[in-house]
Amino acid sequence: MKDVVISINSTFTFDEGEEQRMEFTTDGYYFYEDQVGCLSYEESEVTGLPGTRTSLFVMPDQVVVDREGTVTSRMVFKEGLKSAFQYATPFGSANMGIDTRRIAQSMGEAGGRVEIDYVVNMEHVVASRNKFEITVQEIGGQ
DSSP: OEEEEEEEEEEEEOTTSOEEEEEEEEEEEEEEETTEEEEEEEOOTTTTOTTEEEEEEEOSSOEEEEEEESSBEEEEEOTTOEEEEEEEETTEEEEEEEEEEEEEEOOBTTEEEEEEEEEEEETTEEEEEEEEEEEEEETTOO
16 A cells, blocks of 8 residues: 555536536555555545545446545446436435446556546436546655
């Protein structure tokens, strides 16, 4: 397991055309084995999810995002796939769904990059179109 710097850029576009952006950088951990990149980091006040650990498993054909702690969820992103998940918070749970439009990734031993374009729905109503890009770089790496 390697210490890494994780940069996350997210864009959320809502029905009304309103767009929100979030960019942050955090420290985390990463390892790569058998074509699977695994990274994890602690969420913070910046992301609105303090007390939650997020783990990403980046495989050649899909990405799984697990959150445990204050917020719990498991999202499976696979291009062209619609999937459902439960989003649990201290205030209650919601049934949500994702429709993955596109995944691009170039993860390897030293880190890399993942981009996901997807639509989120809540109770079968589109909530937002989201795009996020995660870059993972070894601390001290170039």
